[in-house]
Amino acid sequence: MVRHHRTSREPAGAxxxxxxxQAKGHRIGRYMxxxxxxxxxxxxxxRRRHK
Structure with a gap:
């Protein structure tokens, strides 16, 4: 999970x-x-909003 988070440059949430x-075949939900x-x-x- 940490590897997936870091490869996305850390904006990835739950x-x-x-x-x-889930796409890789793991049975995991949002809350887990x-x-x-x-x-x-x-x-x-x-991400910061662009003004």
Whole structure:
């Protein structure tokens, strides 16, 4: 999970990570991905708005 997060340059949140892992054949939901992200100490990086 941490590898997927880093390869996306860290904007990936629980929804994105769960969809990527599901595409690779893992059975994981959004809330499980969120829990695993908390355990691993990773958080999504929000993009700044362009003004």
């Amino acid at each position: 929804r994105t990570l769960s969809k990527e892992l 991905a969120r829990s695993l992200m908390r355990e691993a100490g990773i958080a999504s990086r929000q």
